[in-house]
Amino acid sequence: MGARTRAWTSRPVSKQHRPVKRGRWHPITAIQRPVQAQPLRTRLAVMITVLLALGLVIISFVVSLVLRDQMLGQIDDQLRSTAEVFGNQAIRGPGVESLPSTYYVETKRENGQDDGPWIDPRTAADYGTPRLGDALDFETTLAHEGRPQLVTVESEQPARQWRVIIMLLSDDNTGEYVGVAAIALPLKDVTSTLERTNLVVLFSDIIIIFLGTLTATYLVRRSFRSLRQIEGVAGRIAQGDLSARILVTEPPTTEVGSLQRALNTMLSQNEHAFSVQVVAQERMTRFISDASHELRTPLAAIRGYGELYRMGGVSPEKTSEVMGRIEDESNRMGRLVDDLLQLARMDEGRQMDMTEVDLTGLASAALSDMAVLAPNRDCALVPLDPEAEAAGKDAPSVTVVGDKDRLSQVLTNLLGNVVRHTPDGTPVEIAVGTGPASRVGTDTTDHQVAVVEVRDHGGGVPPDEAEKVFQRFYRSDSSRNRETGGSGLGLSIVLGIVERHRGTVQMLQTPGGGATVHIELPLPAAAT
Secondary structure, eight states: OHHHHHHHHTSOOOGGGSOOOOOOOOHHHHHHHHHHTSOHHHHHHHHHHHHHHHHHHHHHHHHHHHHHHHHHHHHHHHHHHHHHHHHHHHHTOOOGGGSOTTOEEEEEETTSOEEEEEEOHHHHHHHOOBOOGGGSOHHHHHTTTTOOEEEEEEBSSTTOEEEEEEEEEEOTTTOOEEEEEEEEEEOHHHHHHHHHHHHHHHHHHHHHHHHHHHHHHHHHHHHTHHHHHHHHHHHHHHTTOTTOOOOOOSOTTSHHHHHHHHHHHHHHHHHHHHHHHHHHHHHHHHHHHHHHHHHHHHHHHHHHHHHHHHTTOSOHHHHHHHHHHHHHHHHHHHHHHHHHHHHHHHHHTOOOOEEEEEHHHHHHHHHHHHHHHOTTSOEEEEESSHHHHHTTOOOOOOEEEEEHHHHHHHHHHHHHHHHHHSOTTOOEEEEEEEEEOOSTTOOOSSSEEEEEEEEEOSSOOOGGGTTGGGSTTOOOSSSOSGGGTOOSOHHHHHHHHHHHTTOEEEEEEOTTSSEEEEEEEEOTTTOO
């Protein structure tokens, strides 16, 4: 049985049955927890009230002590002056009629004989007589080297006190001390005055503390009105209202005013960042959807031709045609992937090789390439100024700071669009020059910008689609469709490159019919 008991007790205790260690109770912590649970305005009002009450108690205590010392000092001065006048007279036995009405006088000679006491009966009836006890002792008084001693003693009547001066009596002939005398005055008037004063001070303190509490509560709540407004705005923002702003009610030199302005700035930045994030997310979702849709068509064509060939549905004489279609769709898909990759790189903000670029030379080279690819079209490089063009002058040399390859791609894409979306034989020209900025917000120094216009004389772009053509994967129903071989990304790439050069691009109408792509770029003086 003992072995079984030992084996049973040696088993480890389950975690569920282990004693829970609890924190030790501490009085300060127990007080702090409910205090910290109160609102800050309540704690401030309570702290102001406590400090006010503490200050009033200290002031009242000091005033009571000062008043008591002052009144006792007056009584002591009165007793000293009386002792000088009546001291020797007391040893000869003063009559009751010669004493002031509130005085008490008693003497005790060296031989132990007591004289007195002398006191007015009415005084004795009102204040009683002092209990001198051992205070009126010749040897004790003599031990103080003859200095008068001022003491406070109790009265025979309850709650009464006397202020007593104990002094030695000397013989006029020999100058030796022959006894001791006690002269006393009642302290009832002093005590009554102190009690009334303390009562008045107490009621005054209560009224001041009450009014101070109300005033402190009102002022604290008034001071926290702006913070409560901030709390309300924060609640609205937490519920999804990102446009909520704090009403600025305090000057910027105050803490609350500075906080209001800082929070409004932060809220504006957060709203802008959130809006940008939402737009970017929607744009990315739409971009992925459009890219998937665009890639699905060539992939489906390649898969279909492949399955047709694998199943033996392609005759030998059709094999080259099928392979050619597969190659065309592959090339188309490759161009689409290249365009997507370039757009992604521009979105990432990759650095470009910024050098001085001759726009006139780039336009001339682009037109030369187009003359080879489309020999049936009239290509011309003309000045931007209509008068110079009418006079037959050459396009001026215009230099900007930019990436030569990217700017060349802009012209190549625009000319490619002209070839794909206008009838054969339609003329095209590129106008180069400088002029004033036509759009607000163009990053220029003196409002002079470099201008490049690619003009065609085809069907043009409807005004309601002039802004949409620069969107990714956008196609016009009338001409910009998949049959022309476009991906819908060419003008998006143009817009991205121009914006990276801090420029602007617009789709305008060519006089007489057609579309004009108007590009503005900063001149070298404004470029960085």
